[in-house]
Every structure is written in structure tokens, then in C-alpha cells.
Amino acid sequence: MKHLFLHVLTGGVVVCSPLYAQNRQPNIVFIMADDLGWNDLGMTGSDYYETPHIDRLASEGAFFDNAYAAANSAPSRACLMTGFYTPRHGVYTVSPSARGDKSKRKLIPIENKEEVRTDFVTLGEALHQQGYVCAHIGKWHLGSDLDGSKTGPLSQGFDYNIAGDRAGSPYSYFYPYCEKGKCHLGLDKGTEGEYLTDRLTDEAIKFVSLQKEKPFFLYMAHHAVHTPLKAPQALIDKYQKKAKGAHHTNPAYAAMVENLDWNVGRLCHALDSLGLSENTLFVFYSDNGGSEPVTDNFSLRGGKGMPYEGGIKVPLILKYPGKIKPGTVVDDLVTGVDFYPTLLTLAGGIPATGLDGENIFNQSYSETSKQRALYWHFPAYLEGYQGMGGAFRATPHSIIRLGDWKLIYYYEDQSMELFCLKEDPMEKNNQAVSQPEKAKELYDKLSRWLKETQADIPTQLNPDYGGRK
Template sequence: MTTRIRRTCAVNLTATALPLLSICIFASAATPAPPAGQPNIVLIVADDLGWGVVGYNGSFVRTPNIDRLASQGVQLTHFYVSPMCSPTRVGLMTGRYPMRLGLGRSVIRPWSPYGLPPELQILPELLTTAGYRHRGVFGKWHLGHLRPAWHPLSQGFTTFHGQYNGAADYWTRIREGEMDWHKDAEPLKEKGYTTELIADAACEFVKRHAAGGPFFCYVPFTAPHDPFQAPDKYLAAYPSTAPANDNAVSRDRRTLAAMVTCLDDAIGRILQTLHDSGVADKTLVWFFSDNGGVIRLRFNGPLRRGKLTVYEGGVRVPCAIWWPGVIEGCRKIDVPSINLDVMPTLLRLAGKTVPSGLDGVDISELLTSQVASPPRRDLYFFTGHLGLQREQIAIRSADGWKLVVTGPDIRESQGFRTPEHQVELFRISEDPYEHDDLAAKHPDVVEELGGKLIAFRNSEPSGAMPPAVEPPAGFKPPRYWRNQPETRRSAREK
């Protein structure tokens, strides 16, 4: 694979547009000091934001602030995630494939009694020991909510303002008949549109702790995940997409465009608050989406398919990082990376030794132009949200191949070699849109990569979370989705 780091400034912006497998092969020994002191960290995650919806990838949707991050900082043009919400967040917080934690098959649904294993030390807990006293999460948690041990305040965060589940109404925050909106552990009745409320809370956190940094501000927005709802002022900005015949797809495309521009404005407010608080130059901002966009709305192009698939449109997403003076320069980095890399990279930049046993790798030297490429590695993708008979699993190999297998669980005796399995092989380094299936021409590559997929699928522990698409009989959510965090959080910080 040829590594390319390109310097481009195609977007014209103004300053005001604001048992462990072989997959676990990278470990860090002694960690040198961060390149420019400990940065404040603002980690922004969009929800269901497809590759083709942002302005800097050629969209008609107006995203000047996201474009600014890409233009002033660094774009990771081959940045990968899981094909759906919760697994991506699991990997982000742990640096591990969610498969290995039993959380890779599906999202954590409102009625699912599952969450992050409390014995794991996740990103905010590790940042605690690096001197990050203030660690806030603002937006969608989606990592477990029915037990105290899964609450954000039990997992290393010092403040939480947002919702436990996804897909709540943007004006009422209602999910399954109960309001899901909280300040720390208490339900909070608050008027307004969710995207703007999340930005309000994040900006207030920045202002409150700018003088006492470094801080960690995690902002997992709910937008533009459905339900498709947007303020009127943003809908008015896209009259040309309003359908003459009120077609549902066109109507939802218009609303999603409005939601994305509202999201972009919210990101712009966070950037402006960093500037006004005097800490913009001391802050690393990392932006990406948790998975591709909904297929029917066609915002993933030119990539194939979208959310809930392991094709490129489902797992390759927009990603930009900016730390003025350190990670900048209007560069495009084509080296494949993955959300699992966020945790070790941020720990390294915070001056913290990266734990062993992670699947993600530290790419900080790639971001800061100290190396041209990290060691080559395979990347894995999986979804089992439709059950054991309709799984999708894929590998992007270190040497530029991608094998996609769809069908029954490949841990069975015949693996992927049954009439029920669809097996596709792409030379992804040369065919990024997955047009040409080369499986019949390269059976040796299929066998080699298929064996790796079977090994990866076998990394799932017993008792893994099932898809559970429908709620169990008689399920009723807690009043206001109330969940009290465990008091052991304070002990961890001492």
C-alpha cells in the first residue's frame, strides 16, 4: 500500500465560518511527553452522518464549520467505524473491538440489560490519571442505562447532560413514552431543540473550565439520526429540495439537510466558545460520525450502501482533527485508521502511557507529521443486528483487499462456504466504491481472509448481547429513564 499525505485547500472558507487475537498486535511501551503540552480535548461525534453529506466532500448541504475543521486541520480520508451506533461508541471508549466485549452485534436498545463492562477502564477514567479533572459528556450516551454501573458518572465522567438512548423526539426528548433527558443523574425538563441544547451545555462546560484545564469535553450529538425534525429557520434554508408531490424521501432529505446545518452551527458555537475563552490554541478538536447515513436518503455517495452494512458507505465516515500549531496544515491523510485508534492517540497526546491489549493504535505521530505511516494492519467490521442467520462481516486487509461475507454465523463448521453465504472480494485500494467482485478470480485471497474473519468472529465471548429488536413482553421504562450512578466514581478519582 502506498502511503499518501496530501496538502490541499480545496474548500474556500472565511475565518468566521466557524483470549486475545493477533488483531491486538500493537502495544505502547514508555510514552514520551506530548508534543505541545497537554491539550484540552473536544471530541465531537455526529450520529448517522453519511460520507457525502458534508460540504468538503462535495455536498449541497451547508457545513462551513465542519469544513473549517477539515481545512484548517487534518482530514483522515479513510477513517472507519462500526456500521451502527453503540458498537462504535464501545470501540471509541475502550480502544477494543466491540466483538471482543460481547457488544458488537447490535445497538444497546432501550430495553437491553447490557452496557460497558464496569471493570474496564475507559477513556475518561484513564484521562483522570493524566490530570484531566473535568470530564463532561453532552448528548447521546447509548452505552447502557438500566443499571447504575453503566451510568456515565460511574464510568469516569464528572458531569453528564443528555440522553441515555437514541432516537428520542428532538423537542420533547420522549423515548418509549418517557422523557430521556438528564443533568447528571436527575431528569431535566428543558425547552428547546436537542442539538442546540447539547451545544449550550458543551459551551457552558468549556467556559466554566477553560481556566482550570486540561479538560475533556465529549459531545456525541444525536443529529442527524431520526426522527427527522428540524427548526423552521433551518428548513427554510433548503426550499429547493422541497418536493412538489410531497415525496417522503425528498421530504426527509430536506429535513436531514436542515438538521446537518443546525448541527454544523452548533459545532461552530463550540469552536467560537473555545476562541472566546482563550483556549482555542490549547485545544484538540476531533470530529467524526458514528456510522454511515441511512441508505434510502442517498447521502453516502459515492460510497456503496450505508448504515447497518459493512460496505464502505456504512463504515467509512467523515473525520477531521484540528489542534492549532500541532495538528494542522490543510492535510489529507489516506492511511486507513479506525475509531479504535482515538483512545490510544488521545492518551498519548495527553502524556499518558497507552495500555497494552488494545486493538486500536496510537496514530499521533501520523497526525503531527512525525511519521509517514504507522505499521500496516487489518481492520474488521461486523453487524449481527438481524440475527445469527443474517450476519455481515468484513475485513480490510493490510495489503489493500476487502472481503465481505453475508449470511449465517461463520463460526459454524462449514464457515462461510455454504450456499447461504454471499462472499465478495474487492481490491479496495483500487476500487474504493466496491464495484468489481474478484472473489472468483482470487480464491486464495478469499481463503486467507476468510480464515481471519472466522478467528475474529470467534473472539466474541459467551453471553454476548443479542439483537433484541423487539422489547420483551411487558417492558416498561423507568419513570423519566431514571438511573442513579454508583458512588464508586468518586473513589476512583481520589
């Protein structure tokens, strides 16, 4: 990896002035990329994709070397909005939970929820209570305001919602964003042929330019770089002419990555031009790892939807001028449930007790902070990538990461995989047998967490498994 920044070995973000020195609440801009992999940035090693604006953002703030999505896709967003891991809100996957060949599913999976229940106080609601004007732009994927369910952004604390509905991906990336007469996103007015990532950024710039009286929270949830692989033709042509990388070779995907990067740069420039950057926390994050086979998570094992690092490790950048020292790299373990308490505390609020996340701006800088455990729980099935073999990307499992160690527990056969990520980042050497004490330590801690969160565990045998009737 091509990090050239100051390395921080312990404890959260290095600050270069007292964190709460100013009286004004910070504006918050949170960009959520969709399916952007750990290696999909120039700074993390891509030899084909070009991301100069995101790379610059990292050089101006902090890059988190051990950042994770708390889940995959929709549940990752539910974890962000609630501050809770998946067992507490029940959004485990993109419905249904029984995906793939039913004759190969040994267990009956736990039923999935598609929406964040309205009894949760979402991050949008919590910031709204602190006086923030809250806008959601892009992919919501957790319900809708349009079908009577009242689970979309406007019912969950946001003052504005542009293009946010149940959709997991657009029918098309080009206006009118339709395919074979099917349309969604609610973007009724536009210019023929306009590109979705450009349009959403236009809307974001309009929003921030109007915010003068109150602090704002902009949740900019791009659909890019999720399929369908569509990008402006001029960019695709550029990458078709460019020499292929050793690992990354897809011109359409490369074009989508560059366009996303350009739009991140546009939004940063708009904040600078409006004089808002100095009092704005800017967050760049991805909802899960890179999706194979459209990209290659070459330094990590697996991809989107898998329990391995390629599926859950993601890029995370925080920029906060005057508060975060430029060029910082943070080694601490962080995950998606941490944003809720972090952002609410920065806004002057007091997070409710019982949240699963931690305030990553308020750590002790002690060695014990490195021993924090992260957890995942996925009691469902996810079919394999088409054309890549294997019935499933994921079967029911739970994960714990503690320090350098990671344990995956599989419910179908009660087996375990144990990896020392410091020595084995590609997760090739399963040490569950050779390190039984470490495996037991992590399994016991994982079991206690599952009990504490009242996690639903799949135990019922599937009568259709193996062709049985």
C-alpha cells in the same frame, strides 16, 4: 470529492512541530455526530447540504480519507470507550440481535450486550486518572446511571453527564423532548420550543467556560442527525426553496445537517473566545455511515447497518493548532478503536497492552503502515430499511480490510465478497472467484483474528427458518 488540501500518502498525521513540545496536557473536545454520512459534508461532495464550519475545521486541521466506524451505532460507541473491537466487549448491535423476520433468519444470532461492562477501564476513566475533568453531553446509549445498573457516564469515569442515558434517539428534538407523555434525557429545565442540538451545545459551552485549572475532556455526542427528522422550521423552509441536489433532496435532513454544522461552529468560536483553542485537540467524527433512505451515500454502496462502505466509512477531522499542519489529508486506515490509545497518549498516559487500536499520532511514516488490517464482526441480524425491499440490511458477517482490499465473509452460507476499493469504491465487482489467492489470504488473516479475539460465531440453525417448526 472536493478536497483542496495537502495530500499525505503515508503514515498518520503530519505534524509541524514536536508533538510533545509543550508541558501542558491538551484539552480534548470530541464531537460524535450520529448517522452523518461520508457524503453529507460540502467538502466531501454534497450538492445540497451546507457545512461551512465543518469544512473550515478540516481546512484548519487534518481530514482522514480512510476513516471508519468500528461498528454501527451503540457498538461503535462501545469501541470508542473501550479501545476494543466488538468481540471483546460483546456490544454487537442495538438490541436485540435477532431482528427482522424470524422465518428468514437461517442462524440463531449471538446474544447482544447492551452495556459496557464496568470491569473495562473506559476512555473517560483513563483520562480521569491523568487529571482530566471529563464531561459527557448527549447520547450515551451504553447503559444508565438512573436505573441502578451503574453503567452510565457517571459510573464510567465522567465527572459530568448531561442527557446521557440508554436512549438511542430523542422522542422529540424540541423541548420538553417528549412525545405522547414519554420523556427522557433528563433535561428538566428549558425553554419551550428550544432545539436539542442547540441546547446540548449551550451545555458544552458552559462546561468549557468553567475549566481553568485542569485539562478537560468533553465528549460531545450529538443525537443529530439521527431520526426523527425534525429541525427549526426556518431552516426547513430555506431548503424547501433551494434547488434539489442530484443526490441529496430532503429539506428536513438538510436543515438538521446545517444546524449541526452551525453548532460545531459555535463551540469552535467559544474555544477561540476563551483562549483555549491553541491547546485543544478537536475531533469530529460520526458513529456510522449515513442512514438510507433519509440521505444518499451516492459515492459508496449501502448505508447505515450494512457491511458496505456506505455503512462504515465516515468523516473524521482532527484539529490541533501548532501540531497538525492545516489542510492535511491522511490516507492511512483508521477506525474507532484508535481514539483510546491516541487520546490517552496525548494526555501523558500509557495505554494498557492489548488494546486493539493504534496511536494515529505516532506512526512510523513507512510504507508498511499502509498495510494495517481493520476488522469488523457482526454475528447478528438487522432488518431492512422500510420501503426499500430486502429482509435484512445485515446478516451475520465479518469483515477485513487490508490495503486496498476488503473481504466480507457471510456466516449463513459461508460465502465471501472481495473488493478492490481503489478500483471499485462502489463495491460492484466481487472478485472472490477471480482472485482466489487474495481471497484466501484475507480470509486466513480474518480467521486468525477471530480466533485471537475469541469471537462468538453463530453456527446454530434457527428452527423457525423457512417456516420449519
